[in-house]
Amino acid sequence: MYNNPYKNSCDNKRYYTISYYFKKKYNQKVAKVPLNAGFTCPNRDGTKGIGGCTFCSEKGSGDSILKFDQDLETQYEQGLKRMRKKWPNCLGFAYFQSYTNTYADLETIKKIYDPFYAREDVLGICIATRADCLEEDVLEYFANKAREKETWIEIGLQSVHEKTIQRLNRCHSTNEVWEALKKIKNTQIKSCVHIINSLPYETKEEMIDTVKELSKHPFDAIKIHMLHLIQNTALAKKYKESPFPILSLEEYVDVVVRQLEYLPYDCIIERLTGDGMADDLIEPEWTIKKTIVTNEIDKKMAKENTWQGKKSRIS
Numbered sequence: 001m002y003n004n005p006y007k008n009s010c011d012n013k014r015y016y017t018i019s020y021y022f023k024k025k026y027n028q029k030v031a032k033v034p035l036n037a038g039f040t041c042p043n044r045d046g047t048k049g050i051g052g053c054t055f056c057s058e059k060g061s062g063d064s065i066l067k068f069d070q071d072l073e074t075q076y077e078q079g080l081k082r083m084r085k086k087w088p089n090c091l092g093f094a095y096f097q098s099y100t101n102t103y104a105d106l107e108t109i110k111k112i113y114d115p116f117y118a119r120e121d122v123l124g125i126c127i128a129t130r131a132d133c134l135e136e137d138v139l140e141y142f143a144n145k146a147r148e149k150e151t152w153i154e155i156g157l158q159s160v161h162e163k164t165i166q167r168l169n170r171c172h173s174t175n176e177v178w179e180a181l182k183k184i185k186n187t188q189i190k191s192c193v194h195i196i197n198s199l200p201y202e203t204k205e206e207m208i209d210t211v212k213e214l215s216k217h218p219f220d221a222i223k224i225h226m227l228h229l230i231q232n233t234a235l236a237k238k239y240k241e242s243p244f245p246i247l248s249l250e251e252y253v254d255v256v257v258r259q260l261e262y263l264p265y266d267c268i269i270e271r272l273t274g275d276g277m278a279d280d281l282i283e284p285e286w287t288i289k290k291t292i293v294t295n296e297i298d299k300k301m302a303k304e305n306t307w308q309g310k311k312s313r314i315s
């Protein structure tokens with residue numbers, strides 16, 4: 001009989017998957033429907049920077065399937081229909097994914113989000129944003145709404161290393177990320193932090209240090225991405241001019257397994273690799289086969305008899 005020492009799991013995973021979290025909470029499959037609400041980003045419009053983070057695509061890190069010309073309601077309805085072809089009867093979360101989804105005044109925010117909080121076919125709301133775009137009144141609005149409907153805020157950290165952050169042109173400090181996580185923690189909103197492995201010139205130890213440092217702060221979930229070099233991004237241009245080392249599949253799997261060991265036992269793992277966007281992707285091609293990546297992670301964890309939180313201070 002297969003013996004999994006990790007208890008927040010109902011399958012062979014040795015980490016706390018988001019599907020396990022949803023299943024336990026709602027006893028049903030939950031799918032996130034990606035949306036493009038037409039926001040921009042202070043790192044693109046000149047308020048904080050121009051051109052955006054160097055890895056960010058022209059879609060503002062949004063799903064490649066999203067259409068800019070469809071109204072939000074239609075995007076949600078069609079998206080949920082698509083999801084239900086794969087998972088009949090799944091429940092839906094409205095996932096405001098593209099660009100910075102709190103970058104507006106409170107009135108505009110209410111106009112966009114109120115209808116989604118009111119919809120019966122929306123189980124919860126996820127909001128992707130930047131740590132420096134959480135004004136007090138906006139956070140208060142979402143904190144109140146979170147009492148009625150599950151609400152998540154997703155924040156891009158990417159790395160804790162200053163030299164990397166400068167190279168990425170992230171244009172806000174890591175302290176702002178810690179401050180934002182602290183503010184969210186005082187509400188019923190849940191937080192998810194994004195990090196990226198294989199950023200230019202980072203060592204494996206530095207990637208693992210990002211997780212060790214992050215784990216000292218309050219957060220509920222993490223998305224771990226492999227760097228995708230996407231056509232027409234500043235980073236892809238730099239890479240073409242002067243290529244920097246990129247992790248192989250084997251190296252990536254090793255880094256992620258080490259990172260999982262240092263994450264708190266009860267941190268929800270939303271992603272261990274990004275979605276392959278074959279059309280726009282320059283490198284690395286191995287990311288297109290997402291299942292292979294997660295299978296390799298599972299195999300390595302079983303072989304080494306390790307699990308999420310094994311080396312965490314907070315296990």
Ligand code: SF4
Binds near residue numbers: 053056060061
């Ligand atoms: S903050 Fe987000 S949307 Fe803005 S440039 Fe960076 S990755 Fe893109």
